[in-house]
Amino acid sequence: MVAPPVAPESPHSPARRRKVSFPLLARMALAVAGGVLVYLSFPPRPLWFLAPVGFAVLAHVIHGKRARAGFGYGLLFGLGFMVPLLQWTGEFVGLVASLPLSLACALMISLGTTAMALVSRVPGWPLWAACLWVADEALRGVFPFGGFTWGKIAFGQPEGWFLPLASLGGAPLVTFAVVLSGFGLFWLVRNWKLGLPLVAVPVVAGLVVPVGVDPSAGTVTVAAIQGNVPRAGLDFNAQRRAVLDNHAKRTTQLAADVAAGRAEQPDVVIWPENSSDIDPFRNADAAAVIDAAAKAIKAPVAVGAVVLDRTDGLPRNQVVLWDPEKGPTDTYTKRKLQPFGETMPMRSFFRLFASEVDRAGVFQPGTDPEGFVMGPAKVAIDTCYEVAFDSVVRDSVTAGATLIAIPTNNATFGYTEMTYQQLSMSRVRAVEHGRAVVVAATSGVSAIVEPDGSVTRKTGLFEPDALVATLPLRSQTTLATRLGAWPEWVITAAGLVALALGFTRRRKDSNGAAA
Missing domain, CATH: 3.60.110.10 (Carbon-nitrogen hydrolase)
Incomplete structure (x- = not known):
């Protein structure tokens, strides 16, 4: 007896939707969790070491993904980070202040994670991704309305091993070291020989850099x-x-x-x-x-x-x-x-929506x-x-x-x-x-x-x-x-060069697939 042919499963069937949606929902949850871990690394909690863990989670979510996935997951990561971090902005005026600001900051972060997804097939990806995060912070420092720098990763590290690096390259270098070590943690799982230096070098550098405290001027x-x-x-x-x-x-x-x-x-x-x-x-x-x-x-x-x-x-x-x-x-x-x-x-534009702007x-x-x-x-x-x-x-x-x-x-x-x-x-x-x-x-x-x-x-x-x-x-x-700003400029430039390489690589892959 010959079994009747089985009809192909419709992509819109409930079973197929479950297969597709569960990994997606899991990644979305991980993206939010990664942002929350970075928030928890900030004072008043002395949990600075959670920041690299949060970035390891972000790396897992966006590595090898398309640009639009990098944008979406980055937005969720940014909301998990910024909504609780900036809750204070609405202390006396409510969510009307804190939520739009948090969303704006999360959108800025998602621009950086979009770029990180684009370069995720470039050799040395954790290094370039860390550069692009610094570039994203640099952008947030000037746009919009003169910039809003709250949430720089360096500002969550006053207790951490990375803090002495501030004396060499300022806050941008501290941020770079934290993000690089986090992406290095992710890379340990894929290739420990490459991942270990990415984690160890920033940590050791922070531990050995001397910080001057002598009263040289009295x-x-x-x-x-x-x-x-x-x-x-x-x-x-x-x-x-x-x-x-x-x-x-x-x-x-x-x-x-x-x-x-x-x-x-x-x-x-x-x-x-x-x-x-x-x-x-x-x-x-x-x-x-x-x-x-x-x-x-x-x-x-x-x-x-x-x-x-x-x-x-x-x-x-x-x-x-x-x-x-x-x-x-x-x-x-x-x-x-x-x-x-x-x-x-x-002022005149925002007054169209709320008279409170005149306060x-x-x-x-x-x-x-x-x-x-x-x-x-x-x-x-x-x-x-x-x-x-x-x-x-x-x-x-x-x-x-x-x-x-x-x-x-x-x-x-x-x-x-x-x-x-x-x-x-x-x-x-x-x-x-x-x-x-x-x-x-x-x-x-x-x-x-x-x-x-x-x-x-x-x-x-x-x-x-x-x-x-x-x-x-x-x-x-x-x-x-x-x-001064030179460390930030150099790190940002390196990230932008990697982004250009990422575009070129993706185009070649697309052309090869079309052929």
Whole structure:
């Protein structure tokens, strides 16, 4: 008896759909999981080693795939990474802020993973893929709206073995090493002889690179004042006088501790960004409060203030150098302003969708990277958002700084992870430029960071405090400071060359298949 012929299975049959969809769904889940692992590697968790694991998962998902698969899986990876990482942006305005920003960042990441998929058949793929990730971060640093660098992989590595590499090639080199080691982990399974060096070389390099901490230009005793705000939230600016009084009160308390021998006399005092949202140049009462605090502590005070410019009447986010004898003697104007906060790009366009855009400020940026001479120190001032941008911090250091100060205001973001993420950036900058860093926040976390990136003192959240420490002043410039953006440019160029080779290889394969 002859068996009846079996009809071919329709591609649209339930059985066929199950066969096709399960591997796809598994890969989609893995892509999201890889992004979540990278998120979990960021502070406040000291789980830096999860980042290479996350990139190993990404490599497994996109290797050998078409460009559109690289885009789709990369988008899922980016969402798994960015949605939880940027949750703080919606703390007081909701998901309407955090989700679009996270999606935009994930889309930018997917451009990089598309390129990585295209070059996945080029020999030495893990190396080129790591280069393309750095290229993608470089793009995110300038586009759109002047760039948004939150989520640089280097910023999740303040505890990791890769951190010393920042002194050689800055944040881009740290990112490259982390991603390369992750893709190397994936390659170990395919060819351990090739994969092992890809993992071992970045790790060993990070472990053996020395980080300078000697006080080559002397020492300075610094006080970081955290006065706290009346309460967390967007409305803290409505209580501007209370914020100013809090910082003056905590400074005066420190002065009493110094007089009683309970604290060391500081040479330099750093107040946070927005510690005086009352313009001391236009309000005599605010000036009197600051002046009294400076006279009490007997040291120059760097005061974060909102100042209306006398020429155009528009606000500047400034730090004012207040001498206890001479009063205000110098100012630094924040150069890198936060879009959708201090400024509003394309205001008239976005107003068509939401009138809330007019809550964004009309602040004007500064151009001068010069900081202040305060006692024995030349202090670089990099205000809040500026610490996330490589060139901004470097310019302030190459202006001759021997110490870096990061005045910041994180009160709007409550008890979220934002302040810990920003502190990790400050730690990377300390190693990158071989300088001690003083972080002064209105509501926390304020911190003292040594040139090797270690935190020796820090405050809690929403607790008034004063951190006093003697720190090394350093005049040497690291290789990273001298090279500037060159490591990022070279790594990016290598990735783009590999991308061109990937296009050529794919075209040849397509032509061969057609023949």
